[in-house]
Amino acid sequence: MKNIGIVVTPGCWAMSLFAVTDFFRIVSLLEKQTGLAAGYRVHLLANAADTRLDAAGGIAIETDSPLEEARPVDWLIFPAIEGPVLEHTPSPPRRALAYLARHCEANRVVLTLSTGIVPLAATGLVNGLRINTHWAFLPTLQQRYTECHFRARESYLQDRWLYSTGSLHGSFDALLALLANDRGDHFAQLCAAHLLVSxxxxxxxxxxxxxxxxxxxxxxxxxxxxxxxxxxxxxxxxxxxxxxxxxxxxxxxxxxxxxxxxxxxxxxxxxxxxxxxxxxxxxxxxxxxxxxxxxxxxxxxxxxxxxxxxxxxxxxxxxxx
Incomplete structure (x- = not known):
């Protein structure tokens, strides 16, 4: 079973966060219906010392543990962050940074959804990589993180272990690509057909x-x-x-x-x-x-x-x- 860590950053979009949790809920339901063993366990990890964080709009999110105290996971996913709070998004705490460094050095999957790249870009761990993000924030992010190579495309880009998206639809595209790599085309197509986004x-x-x-x-x-x-x-x-x-x-x-x-x-x-x-x-x-x-x-x-x-x-x- 793969462990999926969703990194909850203060000010992240609840829509982006719940899109990921709902995606894996659909996966779980289809696994049961098709007789497959459960393949994924989702953990909410706080990108802060407090395990209870406010998403955009003040929606309270109760996480499972701080990122720095979490066990290693197979995939790390960073939901999109609300624009007005991007410039105030702090770098991860020192111990959390060590956790992220170990994850990336092991070439484990990281998926950043649109502006969710910011906490990771602040660490320097994605310097030199091609990164997809939302078009409206492209100039600002490129100016702020000069060692990263930002792009703005509708779907997703992959550079080594990093998958990055520019839109909500791109988030599902990337998740389906990861699922296809992991569980095969048949199951990924079934999940794609059951998504309610389009x-x-x-x-x-x-x-x-x-x-x-x-x-x-x-x-x-x-x-x-x-x-x-x-x-x-x-x-x-x-x-x-x-x-x-x-x-x-x-x-x-x-x-x-x-x-x-x-x-x-x-x-x-x-x-x-x-x-x-x-x-x-x-x-x-x-x-x-x-x-x-x-x-x-x-x-x-x-x-x-x-x-x-x-x-x-x-x-x-x-x-x-």
Missing amino acids: SPIQMRPVLPGTRRHDDAAILAVQEWLESNPQLSLSLEQLASRFGFSERNLKRRFTLATGLAPHLYLQKVRIDRAKKLLISGALSVQQIAHQVGYENVSYFIRLFQREAGDTPAQWRKTNGAY
Whole structure:
């Protein structure tokens, strides 16, 4: 079982905090429904000496222990912090800093949600890493923490053990990517389909390992493909849309993501098809058309090659509970 530590900082957004606890509640419910052993235990850790802290808006949060007294965990998650209190957010106490240093030196996962990066950035432990954050705070954070490399993207970035997000949706994208790495694609897709934050068509694909780069232009191409997988653009048209030559787009895209553009689009389409199969009653033919395939037989063959099952078998095995 993995232990998940959510670091509660005074002034953090309760919405961000509870989004994480609710995510793992959904995971727990689906584990029971699918007959899986419980895989995660969540601990609330206070980034202060007092175990009772006020979130944004004065909402009282009772934590399990101060961070400095906590046992080691597998993943540390820092919820977003309200803008007006960011400049007053103190560095973690000395013993808490030692705890964080041990965690990072062991290459254990850290996930920071938007402005939740601030307590960690103040320690210097993420110096030199690429960090995603909310666009509105990008200039301020870059000026304050000059050794960090801040970006502002809709979803998440990964640099080594650090996952960082720029939005609430990006938080779920990162959590699903971590879940897919840990429990496999089938279970991550099931959790994605049960999240109540958006429809399956709006959810980002679960494609771990494709956001470990810092090529902003390629990230923009990825995000466009993820939002428009049903459109059929040639490599020439896609390159023209984003100001590349065909050769340069293919080279940079493959270098950044590990996949050629057409293979990336293929995986995005299959990912969306999985979510639609799990969460709705659309026919296989309707789903094929929604994800960009007019030839249903080709879609079925491609899906089986990628997923190991036909779409009908996938739906039967992974359908909603």
